[in-house]
Amino acid sequence: MSFLGVFGDITNPFSVLGGPAAYTGSTEGQGLITLLTSLIRLSIIIAGLYTLINLILAGYGFLSAGGDAKLVQKSQERIWRSVVGLVIVVASVIFASVIGYIVFGSANWNLIISPKIFKP
Numbered sequence: 001m002s003f004l005g006v007f008g009d010i011t012n013p014f015s016v017l018g019g020p021a022a023y024t025g026s027t028e029g030q031g032l033i034t035l036l037t038s039l040i041r042l043s044i045i046i047a048g049l050y051t052l053i054n055l056i057l058a059g060y061g062f063l064s065a066g067g068d069a070k071l072v073q074k075s076q077e078r079i080w081r082s083v084v085g086l087v088i089v090v091a092s093v094i095f096a097s098v099i100g101y102i103v104f105g106s107a108n109w110n111l112i113i114s115p116k117i118f119k120p
Helices: 012-018 032-063 071-105
Strands: 002-003 008-013
Touching: 032 071
Parallel strands: none
Antiparallel strands: 002 008
16 A cells, blocks of 8 residues: 655555564564563573582582581571572472463463463
């Protein structure tokens, strides 16, 4: 569709582009939803890596305590906090899966993080 104006023939660019699905081949939302999905996935990965590194360092501190009760207690607390943090991250993913099952009818936890936006 084109319009004849004062400056000449103007073509509507939206009829040529075909909407966002023409670029991605899907009906998933783009932009902010993709950014939030990537940030949430990245934060889960970072939490897991942080827990692993923290457990390794706490284990090394536990082994190198040499019988010092204060260092052993500090290492045990660090291990405990790491495990509790990892349990919180895993529980949040399970919670998102349950909410996704209740709301969307699927236990796929990506549905709560990356919802589908359908076009008319």
